[in-house]
Amino acid sequence: MPYIPLTGPEKRGLLREIGVSSLDDLIRAIPSALRGPEMSLPEGMSEPEVQRLVRDLGALNTSGLDFLSFLGAGSYDHFIPSAVQEVISRQEFSTAYTPYQPEASQGTLQAIFEYQSLMAELTGLAASNASHYDGATSLAEAALVALRHTERPKILIARSVHPHHREVIRTYLAESTCRVEEFGFTAGGGFDRQSLAAKLDADTAGVIFQTPNFFGIVEDLAGIADQVHANKSLLILSGHPASFALFRSPGEWGADIAAGEGQPLGMPVSFGGPYLGYFVTTQALLRRMPGRIAGATEDADGKRAFCLTLQAREQHIRRERAGSNICSNQALCALAACAYMTFLGRQGMREVAELNLDRATYLREKIAGIKGFEVAVSQPIFNEFVVKSPVPFAQIEKKLAAERIFPGVALETYYPELRNRFLVCATETKTREDIDRFAEALAKC
Amino acid sequence: MLISRDDRLSFEKSNPGRRCVTMPKERLAKASVPAGLARRDPLLFPELAELDAIRHFINLSRKNFSVDTHFYPLGSCTMKYNPKINEWAARREKFAALHPLQKPETVQGMMRMLAELEDGLREITGMDRFTLQPAAGAHGELTGLMLVRAYHASRGDSKRMKVLVPDSSHGTNPATAALVGYRVIEVKSNARGRVDLESLKAVLDDHVACLMLTNPNTLGVFEENILEIARLVHEKGGLLYYDGANLNPLLGIARPGDMGFDIVHVNLHKTFSTPHGGGGPGAGPVGVKKHLVPFMPYPLVEKKGDGVQWAPKPQRSIGRVKSFHGNIGVLLRAYVYLKMIGRDGLLRVSEGAILNANYLREKLRTVFPVAVDEPCLHEFVLSLKQAAAKGVHAGDVGKRLLDFGFHAPTVHFPLVVSEALMIEPTETESRETMDLFIEAMKRIAFEIETEPAKVKNAPYTLPVRRPNDVLAARKPILTYRDLLREEAVAAEARVG
CATH class of the missing domain: 3.90.1150.10 (Aspartate Aminotransferase, domain 1)
Known part of the structure; x- marks a missing residue:
């Protein structure tokens, strides 16, 4: 049997040592009525057979390497330095448990500390946790922090925040005494200041924006922090983290919490996971932050050491009085993000952001030149934008499939009023030839 | 604080102008960032040559214990071997390079894998339907208790505000119940480490929404009265939740579904051999019995003809609990493990x-x-x-x-x-x-x-000895900038 060292003679030896004659003697506490269930499952396979099976299954998939993909919408195809995969493949990292024993986990703990430092730097805020499940759940926990901190019952969220993220926030807050309200966006796709002003009231615990928003537009949040703080609410910002190397960071906008999707920092698109949720706060909210946190301290010999800290917030100490129930998070993804940001370094991080802006801008110019297609050329963007097409999106999708291109994501699925509009994304992975080919194919639609 | 040169942070090894990867030089457009939207703060990221950066991380890894280097007898964590074929499979571009919003017909291999994994989990646990979305055990618990809430609410049964947990339960159980808005009531264990039936009866009434149970429990023994417990809870209209942290010894021997549990979560990063990653990513699929299917989160997979599709949203779904479809890379590893192990x-x-x-x-x-x-x-x-x-x-x-x-x-x-x-x-x-x-x-x-x-005073042979966690909590130093500030204060104190 794979992975199990126990041989027949050894099994008899163990039973003898234990002092019983069979396994049955050890499982008497299990009522006999429950034992030996019928299960319709195939027998185990050998490793070569399973490798073959996985290859065969893989052959049924069309990946972003088989097709030229302009899909984004919350999951982005970015260049990942080869070294990142090597680092996270180190079994000393990947097969370790949560670092509850700091002496046996200094590698993981220091890497988390560095991840926290990098995330705080990138978002312009003071303190990061060790990661959350993904962008959506991270934002949902940020909403919970706002509700608790302000003791108010309402979360206000921009409709231009990722639809999945809004759905998850609603799931987390469903049937509680709290409520979620949304404020709209203008025809240009940026958030609607009037709609916000009308809904920001004495009940509002927190206001959530995404920038660049779901439509790819970099929001101008001038004056927003003052407005939100004057109302004694918290400002929560989400958004593509690499954009913060080029555009104003959440901290520079005056956010209290930055929470969002960290996948672009070194994780493949992987059909949606595993990713990581980043969660970074101001100093003032530090003790309300959910999840694990690594801190620097001294050991018994006065040497610098790292350990999990502020654990009195957490479920394994506080049980029903904990602020969150989170236990396992996405540690190995946080390590990937840490390695990604380290291998890119100060210059590389900025160049990646510039290249995204460059490729998306070039693509936008190309599409703007195609008869019948409309794009808002004056809006500030990062790496994606909305295209209005003269024909239904399904038709475009079908035609481009023949050209081996994934053209983008239909917006009508999420916003019924946005018919014939789709979201396209071009990251630093796209070349001039890729983009030209895409534009030519679109022109034929 | 004493720091040996080898223990420095990446930031402390930084040297301006050094770098690892280079990026394409060509620019295709004249793109600029409007002044009001541009980042102004410097980005204090480390600058290292690639060898130094790699050496940094590899040397960090050497300061860890892990399953692949050490015996890890961590109770309730099931630190079993993480087979390498799992990693081989998860790295394949035919899976890792799939975008989550691709149409199902372009990802039939992936969809089939998800459907077969669900089938396997159903057979092993005796449940009727699984959502593969939850990212970890605690996330599964949260999903499960939302299902409990939705179920009772659908029956107009609004008085159920209590969740029962044994005093031996994992911390996530009460924390989850509280997060979903329930009052947590502890049930005492008896001298043999099991739920004390009399204590259970004493707190069991029609205000109980659910009993959360780990079986075998955290003392490693089977709740031998489980059928009686299930009968008592159900009789009062409550539901029974199975925390799957300790499922490993029951594989093929007994199933939570047969014991009367209405909802289970399975920790794939325990029982199904996916690596713990130093604290995740895991996966905590949640299985339910028929009467809870209408409340399940979406998306769910569904076999249709020869293929596998996304199922229509369940009519009274609690909603979405995560972006996209779950920690797919973890699900794929568990699938491979299941294929290797099989029924036998x-x-x-x-x-x-x-x-x-x-x-x-x-x-x-x-x-x-x-x-x-x-x-x-x-x-x-x-x-x-x-x-x-x-x-x-x-x-x-x-x-x-x-x-x-x-x-x-x-x-x-x-x-x-x-x-x-x-x-x-x-x-x-x-x-x-x-x-x-x-x-x-x-x-x-x-x-x-x-x-x-x-x-x-142990240990004596590890990189550090007994880090002072009281100091760490009293004076949180959580980033490199905090460290710099701390050092500046210390330097000033020395001068003063």
Whole structure:
């Protein structure tokens, strides 16, 4: 049997040592009525057979390497330095448990500390946790922090925040005494200041924006922090983290919490996971932050050491009085993000952001030149934008499939009023030839 | 603070102008950032050459214990071997390079994998339908209790505000119940570590929404009255939730679905061999019985003709609990494990886990008392109450074990046992490894008698010794910038 060292003679030896004659003697506490269930499952396979099976299954998939993909919408195809995969493949990292024993986990703990430092730097805020499940759940926990901190019952969220993220926030807050309200966006796709002003009231615990928003537009949040703080609410910002190397960071906008999707920092698109949720706060909210946190301290010999800290917030100490129930998070993804940001370094991080802006801008110019297609050329963007097409999106999708291109994501699925509009994304992975080919194919639609 | 040069942070090794990767130079457009939207703060990221950066991370990894380097008898964590074919599969671009919003017809291999994994989980647990979305055990619990809430609400049963948990439960159980808005009531364990039926009856009424149970429980013993417990809870209209943290010893032997559980979560990063990653990513799929299917989160997979599609949103769904479809890379690893093990292998897994745990228990019960002295399933708990009289605590024994090359067992948990040391060897450990562990435990027992200070001050052979967590919490230093600030204050104090 794979992975199990126990041989027949050894099994008899163990039973003898234990002092019983069979396994049955050890499982008497299990009522006999429950034992030996019928299960319709195939027998185990050998490793070569399973490798073959996985290859065969893989052959049924069309990946972003088989097709030229302009899909984004919350999951982005970015260049990942080869070294990142090597680092996270180190079994000393990947097969370790949560670092509850700091002496046996200094590698993981220091890497988390560095991840926290990098995330705080990138978002312009003071303190990061060790990661959350993904962008959506991270934002949902940020909403919970706002509700608790302000003791108010309402979360206000921009409709231009990722639809999945809004759905998850609603799931987390469903049937509680709290409520979620949304404020709209203008025809240009940026958030609607009037709609916000009308809904920001004495009940509002927190206001959530995404920038660049779901439509790819970099929001101008001038004056927003003052407005939100004057109302004694918290400002929560989400958004593509690499954009913060080029555009104003959440901290520079005056956010209290930055929470969002960290996948672009070194994780493949992987059909949606595993990713990581980043969660970074101001100093003032530090003790309300959910999840694990690594801190620097001294050991018994006065040497610098790292350990999990502020654990009195957490479920394994506080049980029903904990602020969150989170236990396992996405540690190995946080390590990937840490390695990604380290291998890119100060210059590389900025160049990646510039290249995204460059490729998306070039693509936008190309599409703007195609008869019948409309794009808002004056809006500030990062790496994606909305295209209005003269024909239904399904038709475009079908035609481009023949050209081996994934053209983008239909917006009508999420916003019924946005018919014939789709979201396209071009990251630093796209070349001039890729983009030209895409534009030519679109022109034929 | 003393720092050896090798222990520096990446930031402290930085040298301006150095870099690892280079990026394309060509620019295709004249793109600029409007002044009002541009980042102004400098980005204080480390600047390293690639060799130095790689050496940094590889040397960090060497300061870790891990399953691949050390025996890891961490109770309730099921630190079994993480097969390498799992990693091989997860890295394949035919899976890793799929975008989550691709149309199902372009990802049929992936969809089929998800459907087959769901089938496997259903058979193994005896449940009717699974959502693969939850990212971890606690996330599964949260999903599960939202299902409980939605179920009762749909029946207009709004008075159920209590969730029962045994006093031996994992911390996530009460934390989850509270998060969903329930009042948590603890149920006492009896002298044999099981739910005390009288205590249960005393708190069981029609205000109870659900009982959360781990079975076998955290003392490693099976709740032998489970059928009676299920009957009592259901009779009062409550639901039964199965925390799957300890599912490993039941594989092929018994199923939570047959025991009367309405909802289960399975920790794929425990029972199904996916690596823990230093604290995730895991996956906590949630299975339910028929009556809870209408409330399940979406998306769900569904076989249709020859293919697999996304199912229509369940009519009274609690909603979405995560972006996209779940921790797919983890699900794929679990699928591969299931294919390797198969129906015949499930029994070998549980048998191995039970035999190994009982062997260790039998050999150690004369060294330290066992909390529940009878055959266990996958794990057992030692109580170091007597050692505490010498000033040595369970945590100290854990630290001393590190010197012998063993990861510490789970310490000071479950809370119902004083000075608890919870040990789970799993089926993938050999007798030789366990014998070395037994030797180390005996040696430590001897040290407690002869030189307790040695145990109290352990470990001696690791990169650091007893980091001061009280100081860490009192004066949080959580980033490189915090460290710089701290150093500036210290320098000023020296000058002053």
